[in-house]
Amino acid sequence: MKLEIGNIHVKELAFGENTALSSGRVEINREELVGFIRELDHRITEVKLDIALPGEKTRIMPVKDVIEPRVKAEGKGSMFPGRNGGDEAMVGEGRTHVLKGMAVVTTGKVVGFQEGIIDMSGAGAEYTPFSKTKNLVITCEVDETCNQYDHEAILRRVGIETANKMGELAKTVAADDSRTYETKPLLEQAAQYPDLPKIGYVYMLQSQGLLHDTYLYGVDVKSIVPTILYPTEVMDGAIMSGNCVSACDKNPSIVHQNSPVIHELYEHHGTKYNFMGVIVTNENVTLADKERSSNYVTKLAVQMGLDAVIVSEEGFGNPDADLVMNCRKLEDAGIKTVLMTDEYAGQMGESQSLADSTPKGDAVVSNGNANMVITLPAMDRVIGHDVYADMIAGGAEGSLHADGSITAEIQVITGATNELGYHNLTAMAG
Amino acid sequence: MIKIVHYINQFFGQKGGEEAADLPIELVEGPVGPGTALAAALQGKAEIVKTIICGDSYFNENEEVACMGIREILDEVQPDLIVAGPAFNAGRYGMACGKVGEVAHSMGIAAISGMYVENPGYELYRNFSFMVETSNSAAGMRKAMPAMAQLVSSWIEKEGKLGTPEEEGYMPRGLRVNFFAEERGAKRAVNMLINKLEGKEFKTEYPMPVFDRVEPQPPVIDLSKATIALVTSGGVVPKGNPDHIESSSASKYGEYSIEGLDFLTEASHETAHGGYDPVACNQAPDRVLPVDVLREMEKKGKIGKLHNLFYTTVGNGTSVSNSKAFGAEIAMHLKNAGVSAAILTST
Numbered sequence: 001m002k003l004e005i006g007n008i009h010v011k012e013l014a015f016g017e018n019t020a021l022s023s024g025r026v027e028i029n030r031e032e033l034v035g036f037i038r039e040l041d042h043r044i045t046e047v048k049l050d051i052a053l054p055g056e057k058t059r060i061m062p063v064k065d066v067i068e069p070r071v072k073a074e075g076k077g078s079m080f081p082g083r084n085g086g087d088e089a090m091v092g093e094g095r096t097h098v099l100k101g102m103a104v105v106t107t108g109k110v111v112g113f114q115e116g117i118i119d120m121s122g123a124g125a126e127y128t129p130f131s132k133t134k135n136l137v138i139t140c141e142v143d144e145t146c147n148q149y150d151h152e153a154i155l156r157r158v159g160i161e162t163a164n165k166m167g168e169l170a171k172t173v174a175a176d177d178s179r180t181y182e183t184k185p186l187l188e189q190a191a192q193y194p195d196l197p198k199i200g201y202v203y204m205l206q207s208q209g210l211l212h213d214t215y216l217y218g219v220d221v222k223s224i225v226p227t228i229l230y231p232t233e234v235m236d237g238a239i240m241s242g243n244c245v246s247a248c249d250k251n252p253s254i255v256h257q258n259s260p261v262i263h264e265l266y267e268h269h270g271t272k273y274n275f276m277g278v279i280v281t282n283e284n285v286t287l288a289d290k291e292r293s294s295n296y297v298t299k300l301a302v303q304m305g306l307d308a309v310i311v312s313e314e315g316f317g318n319p320d321a322d323l324v325m326n327c328r329k330l331e332d333a334g335i336k337t338v339l340m341t342d343e344y345a346g347q348m349g350e351s352q353s354l355a356d357s358t359p360k361g362d363a364v365v366s367n368g369n370a371n372m373v374i375t376l377p378a379m380d381r382v383i384g385h386d387v388y389a390d391m392i393a394g395g396a397e398g399s400l401h402a403d404g405s406i407t408a409e410i411q412v413i414t415g416a417t418n419e420l421g422y423h424n425l426t427a428m429a430g
Numbered sequence: 431m432i433k434i435v436h437y438i439n440q441f442f443g444q445k446g447g448e449e450a451a452d453l454p455i456e457l458v459e460g461p462v463g464p465g466t467a468l469a470a471a472l473q474g475k476a477e478i479v480k481t482i483i484c485g486d487s488y489f490n491e492n493e494e495v496a497c498m499g500i501r502e503i504l505d506e507v508q509p510d511l512i513v514a515g516p517a518f519n520a521g522r523y524g525m526a527c528g529k530v531g532e533v534a535h536s537m538g539i540a541a542i543s544g545m546y547v548e549n550p551g552y553e554l555y556r557n558f559s560f561m562v563e564t565s566n567s568a569a570g571m572r573k574a575m576p577a578m579a580q581l582v583s584s585w586i587e588k589e590g591k592l593g594t595p596e597e598e599g600y601m602p603r604g605l606r607v608n609f610f611a612e613e614r615g616a617k618r619a620v621n622m623l624i625n626k627l628e629g630k631e632f633k634t635e636y637p638m639p640v641f642d643r644v645e646p647q648p649p650v651i652d653l654s655k656a657t658i659a660l661v662t663s664g665g666v667v668p669k670g671n672p673d674h675i676e677s678s679s680a681s682k683y684g685e686y687s688i689e690g691l692d693f694l695t696e697a698s699h700e701t702a703h704g705g706y707d708p709v710a711c712n713q714a715p716d717r718v719l720p721v722d723v724l725r726e727m728e729k730k731g732k733i734g735k736l737h738n739l740f741y742t743t744v745g746n747g748t749s750v751s752n753s754k755a756f757g758a759e760i761a762m763h764l765k766n767a768g769v770s771a772a773i774l775t776s777t
Binding site for chain 1: 592595609613614615618619622632635636638
C-alpha cells in the first residue's frame with residue numbers, strides 16, 4: 001500500500017460566519033456545527049463549542065478523546081472506516097489530507113473515572129502534547145436514559161464525525177507539504193531489501209473492557225485474534241480509541257492517526273532494516289486470552305520472517321502481563337524485542353515500576369513515571385467541568401483547591417506518559 | 431547565595447567522643463568542624479548559617495524528640511538545603527544523618543549527606559537524600575568533604591535538578607525520576623532497535639526488576655498434627671483498624687489474635703485495603719481470611735491447630751522493599767511460635 005499524506009497547516013482557528021478554509025485559516029460557523037452535532041444522536045441534550053489555543057490560560061477537562069481532522073483526497077475508503085454501513089472499504093492507499101496543527105477535543109460530564117486534563121499553558125502544558133494544537137472543543141452532554149456505555153459511544157461518534165466534517169474542508173485544497181509512505185505486499189516487501197533484517201511493530205491495543213476499548217475497522221479488539229496491517233492503514237483511522245482508561249497513557253485517536261512508532265520506523269526503512277508491517281494485538285483480561293494472543297503474535301511474527309520488533313503497551317498493571325508475555329515468547333522464538341511502556345513507581349518514584357517482569361526484556365523505553373505529583377495553576381477559563389479533579393484516576397480527595405488549582409499525579413494529564421512515545425517524557429534512576 | 435544548615439554528631443561537633451554521645455540537640459551559629467571546610471569550598475555560593483550538633487546515642491534513643499527538634503529548627507531557619515555528616519561507617523551517626531534527610535524531605539527541603547555504602551543509614555534512608563559515597567573511616571575526610579562540596583555546588587547550579595548518580599557522584603537513591611529527553615520515545619525505541627539489531631551497545635531505560643522466586647517447602651506430611659497460621663495481604667483487621675494500616679502503600683503489618691473466634695463478622699473485622707471493592711470482604715471477612723473453614727477443620731481434627739495469631743497488611747501499592755521486610759519478620763514470628771505451615775491469602 002502506498003499513501004501520500006498531504007499536510008495543510010492550520011495557522012488560525014476561529015469562529016465566523018462561514019465554515020471554510022482559506023490560506024491556513026479555519027473558520028467555523030458555530031450554530032451550524034452545533035446543529036450538525038445535535039443531529040448525530042437524539043439523546044444529546046447540550047452541545048457547546050469552544051476554541052482553545054496554545055498559550056491561553058485555559059483548562060479542558062475531563063477530556064474524552066483528541067482527534068485530528070483528515071480526509072481522503074484520493075483513493076478508496078473514508079476516515080475511521082468500518083463504523084457505518086457502506087464504509088467497509090480498506091484504507092491506507094491514495095492521498096489523505098490533514099488539517100495539521102488542529103484537533104477536535106471532546107469533553108462533557110465524566111464517562112469513566114479516567115478522563116484527562118489538557119492545560120493550554122502553565123506547568124501542565126509541558127506534559128500534554130495537546131497544549132500545542134489549536135483545539136476545537138466540544139462539550140457534549142447526554143440525557144439520563146444513557147448509561148456509561150451509551151455515553152461513551154455517543155461522545156466517540158460526536159468526536160469522529162466532527163473531525164471528519166472539519167477534514168472535508170481540506171479535500172480539494174493544495175497541501176503545504178506532503179510525504180509518501182509505502183509498504184508492499186509481504187513477498188514483494190521481503191524481496192525489495194533482501195539483505196536487510198526484517199522488522200515489525202507489535203501494536204498492543206487496550207481491550208480490558210468496561211470502558212477500556214479500542215476499535216479496528218469498527219470492530220471491538222477484545223474479540224479479534226491478532227492480525228496484520230499495512231502501516232498506512234493506521235494513518236487513515238483504521239484504529240480508533242474508545243478508551244476511558246488513565247489519561248496519561250491511553251492513546252487518543254490522534255496518536256493512532258500519527259502513530260509515532262510507525263512514522264519513526266519509516267525513517268530507516270530500506271536503509272537500516274526492512275519494515276515489513278504491523279501486528280495489532282489486544283490486552284484482554286483473562287489468562288487464556290493473554291496466552292492465546294501472545295502465542296498468536298509470535299506465530300505471525302515468525303510467519304512474516306521478522307528478525308526484530310518494537311512492542312508497545314497501552315495502559316498499565318494488568319497489560320504489563322501481556323507486554324511481558326509478548327516479549328518472552330518473541331525472544332524465545334529468536335526475535336529481538338524493544339519494549340515501550342511507562343512506569344507506576346510511586347509518587348516519590350521509590351517502587352518497582354511494572355507489575356510483571358522478564359529477564360528477556362533487556363531493551364525498554366520508559367515514557368515516564370505516571371505517579372509523579374504536579375500542581376496545575378488555576379486558569380482563567382475552564383472548558384468542561386473541573387469538579388471531577390478529585391475523582392479521576394491520579395486525583396484524590398482534595399486535588400481541586402478552592403482557587404481552582406489542582407494537585408494530582410501526572411496520570412490525570414492527557415498523553416503525559418504516552419507509551420507509543422508520542423513525546424519526550426522519560427524516567428531515569430536517580 | 432543559598433542558606434545551608436549542617437547536621438553533625440558530638441564527635442565532629444568537638445563535644446567529645448563516646449562519653450558525649452548522650453548530648454541533646456545544640457544549635458550553633460555558622461560552620462563547625464567539617465563544616466568549616468565545606469563553607470570554604472562553597473564561598474560565594476552558599477552560607478552555612480547554622481550547625482546542629484547532636485549526640486549519636488541521644489538521637490537514636492530519642493528519635494521522635496530529636497526529629498521534632500530538627501523540624502522546629504528547619505522551620506525557623508528556612509534553609510534551602512541541609513547537609514548531614516559525612517558519617518563514614520558510623521552506624522548510629524549514619525542513621526541520624528539519614529533520618530535528618532527524611533525529616534527535611536517531608537518539609538520539602540533537599541538534603542545532601544555522605545557515608546560508607548554499607549552504613550545502614552544508606553540502605554534505610556537513601557530515598558530521601560543525595561548521599562556521596564565515602565570510605566569507611568574518618569580518615570577519608572579529605573576526600574569526602576570536597577566530594578560533598580562538589581555535589582552541593584552542582585545542586586546549586588542546577589537549581590536542585592541533579593542528573594544521574596553516575597554524572598553527579600551520589601549513590602543511587604533507588605528512585606525513578608522523570609525528565610524530558612531530547613528525542614521522543616518512539617525515536618529512542620527505533621534507535622535502540624537498530625543498535626540491538628546491529629549488536630551495538632544500547633542502554634535500557636528501565637532495567638526489568640528481578641523477582642524473588644522462593645523454593646517451595648516440602649509438603650506437610652501429617653496435617654492432623656500441624657499448626658496452621660493465616661497471613662493475608664488483603665487488609666483484614668479488627669474493626670476500626672487499631673494500628674491504622676494504610677489503605678495503599680502500607681508501611682506496617684498487624685498481628686492480631688483470633689483466639690476463641692469461630693468466624694469473623696462485620697461487627698468484629700473489616701478490610702483496610704483501598705485497592706478493591708471492599709463490600710464483599712466487609713460483609714464476611716472470612717472470605718479473605720478463612721478463619722471459619724480452618725476452625726471447622728481444627729474441630730474435625732483435619733488440622734492439628736489454627737495458630738491463635740494472624741498477620742495482615744495491605745498489598746495495594748505497597749513497595750516491594752516494605753513487603754520483603756514484613757515477610758521476613760512475619761516468617762520469624764511464625765517460626766518462633768512453632769507454626770508448621772501458613773496459608774497466604776491475597777486479593
